[in-house]
Amino acid sequence: MAEFLLKYADSRGQIHQQVAEAASEQELRERLTEQGYLVYWVRPRASVETLTRGFRRPKRINLEKFLIFNQQFVTLIRAGLPILKALDLLSGRTTDPKLGRWIQAVRDEVRNGALLSEAFRRQGVFPPVYISSILAGEKSGSLTEVLDRYISYQKLALAVRKKLLVSLIYPSFLVFLVCCLVVFLVTYVVPNFAQLYESMQAELPRITQILIAVGTTARAYVVAGFLALVAAILAFRLWAARESSKETLDRFKLRLPLAGEIWIKYQVAQLARVLSTLLTGGIPLVQAMQTAAESLGSSLLRKALANAEKLVREGQPLSAALRSTTLFPELATDMIEVGESTGALPAMLNSVAEFYEDDVSTSLTAALSLIEPAIMIGMGVFVAFVLVALYLPIFSLADTLR
Numbered sequence: 001m002a003e004f005l006l007k008y009a010d011s012r013g014q015i016h017q018q019v020a021e022a023a024s025e026q027e028l029r030e031r032l033t034e035q036g037y038l039v040y041w042v043r044p045r046a047s048v049e050t051l052t053r054g055f056r057r058p059k060r061i062n063l064e065k066f067l068i069f070n071q072q073f074v075t076l077i078r079a080g081l082p083i084l085k086a087l088d089l090l091s092g093r094t095t096d097p098k099l100g101r102w103i104q105a106v107r108d109e110v111r112n113g114a115l116l117s118e119a120f121r122r123q124g125v126f127p128p129v130y131i132s133s134i135l136a137g138e139k140s141g142s143l144t145e146v147l148d149r150y151i152s153y154q155k156l157a158l159a160v161r162k163k164l165l166v167s168l169i170y171p172s173f174l175v176f177l178v179c180c181l182v183v184f185l186v187t188y189v190v191p192n193f194a195q196l197y198e199s200m201q202a203e204l205p206r207i208t209q210i211l212i213a214v215g216t217t218a219r220a221y222v223v224a225g226f227l228a229l230v231a232a233i234l235a236f237r238l239w240a241a242r243e244s245s246k247e248t249l250d251r252f253k254l255r256l257p258l259a260g261e262i263w264i265k266y267q268v269a270q271l272a273r274v275l276s277t278l279l280t281g282g283i284p285l286v287q288a289m290q291t292a293a294e295s296l297g298s299s300l301l302r303k304a305l306a307n308a309e310k311l312v313r314e315g316q317p318l319s320a321a322l323r324s325t326t327l328f329p330e331l332a333t334d335m336i337e338v339g340e341s342t343g344a345l346p347a348m349l350n351s352v353a354e355f356y357e358d359d360v361s362t363s364l365t366a367a368l369s370l371i372e373p374a375i376m377i378g379m380g381v382f383v384a385f386v387l388v389a390l391y392l393p394i395f396s397l398a399d400t401l402r
Contacts, residue, residue, distance in 0.1 A: 004028055007040040009287060009301035026113055031361055040135070040287075041121055053238050061125050067154050069103065074147040084110055102126075116143075126267075128294040129153070129274050136281045146281045153277040157270070160357050164266075167364050187222050190215025193390045206391050211389040243299060254327075262363050267301050268332050268354035276349035277398045286313055301327065318345070332356070337401040 004022060009015050022028035025042050032039050068091060076086035087107035102123045109119035117135040120126045130150055135213040137146030194212040197204055204212070217223070239245050254260045274295050278288035286309060293305040308321035319337035322328045332352050339348025 004042050004044055006042045008037040009040070009082055009284065015286065015290065029115075038139070038284075038287075061099055061102070062096050063158060065094060066101050067151065067158065069094060069099065070147060070151050070154070074144055074151065077147075078144050083116060116236075122396065128291045129277060132278055132283055132287065132291040133281050136283050137368075139282070149277055149281055153273060156353075156357075157273065160269070160333060160361075163361060164364065167361075167366075167368060171368055171375070174372065174375050178242055178375060181379065182382065183222075184384070186215050187219045190386070190390065191219045205389075207389045208393055211386065246299035247303065250298050254300070254335070258363075258367055262360055262367070263358045264327065265329065265363070266360045267296065267298050268328055269353045269360060271296060271301070271305070272332070272349045272356070274351035276346045276353060279346040279349070285318065289318075296327060329356075 004025060005019055006028065007015065020028060022031070025044070028042055029039055073086055074088055076089065076174050077083065081089075084107065087103060087110060091100055091103040091107050094103060102125055105123055106116075106119040109122060110116055114122070115135075115138060116132050117138055120134060121131045133146045133150045134143065137143035190211055194216055197212070199207075240249060253263050256263070271292055274292040278291055279285065283291070289305060289309045289312065293302045293309070296302050296305070304325040304327050308318070308325055311321035311324060312318055317337070317340050319340055321332045322336065323330075323333040335348055335352050335355075336345070339345040339351075342348075
């Protein structure tokens with residue numbers, strides 16, 4: 001008898017994890033299903049321990065290529081092809097080699113008797129929302145409908161992400177150019193003027209002396225400064241990779257005057273979109289909250305959602321549980337409360353997601369419209385300061401010659 005680590009939900013929606021003995025994984029699954037449990041996953045205990053000891057860089061999939069795969073996958077299933085045949089056709093036709101290898105691994109798992117959701121979960125790269133959606137589709141017998149809903153969710157999520165990235169490209173490029181201009185002026189232009197004034201043995205104003213001292217020092221240590229900057233960035237990334245540091249960074253983001261509000265609204269929109277997709281697909285609320293927490297990129301919000309999940313298990317409504325965390329906006333919890341009272345929680349969560357996605361887009365556009373002129377004004381003031389400081393001695397010499 002082998003030992004397996006399993007995760008399942010009972011008839012009351014409570015989630016359990018335990019170690020059980022069985023001759024095979026399939027036998028353990030069938031036993032729990034006959035007892036009325038909803039099985040999330042079953043893993044050999046040795047493989048779980050091996051994975052927890054590994055410290056490999058997390059693998060990621062190309063979400064756009066994954067969206068194309070799902071569109072083709074649901075089309076083939078709707079056309080009447082068996083799942084195994086559809087996976088076999090698509091595994092060798094994906095434009096992303098990594099995704100193709102993972103789909104081939106999924107096909108092999110399904111061929112050996114594993115459930116489709118379990119086969120995707122074992123790869124360790126596919127989104128938890130996707131795996132939970134497929135699990136719900138397998139249980140309800142409506143896999144194509146569930147995949148259609150996931151495709152719609154993925155399209156919206158990618159559209160919002162692209163819109164935000166496009167909005168940030170120009171300001172980022174502008175900041176980069178400003179930094180390059182500052183470095184060029186300080187490390188090249190200023191030291192050349194310093195050599196000129198030194199050869200002329202001119203008496204320099206105080207402002208010019210300070211600028212030349214900064215420029216010559218910066219030129220002497222420019223390589224060391226660059227290496228120190230790279231080392232600081234690497235050290236910061238190593239520190240930020242720790243779980244405790246992630247929560248500290250999230251709290252710092254939350255306290256930022258304007259960016260903090262935009263950040264929390266974006267996270268709430270993501271959470272509402274995921275919960276709406278899962279609940280519409282037939283996933284119980286507690287399991288949907290757990291899956292949504294795994295899909296969030298914020299450690300602070302994951303912790304808050306875990307606390308809210310405990311309150312929901314104890315019988316509190318979702319709106320009250322989220323309100324108790326003090327992280328979620330009051331308007332979002334009020335809208336969720338209305339959805340619970342009317343029995344239309346998935347639709348209301350979808351409305352929350354749409355509202356906050358539009359709000360984030362509007363707020364980000366307004367913030368960037370203020371940041372761009374501020375960068376230009378700052379750059380203009382710095383360039384004017386450098387020009388005045390460098391040319392002031394020339395004007396003084398001209399007056400002396402007169």
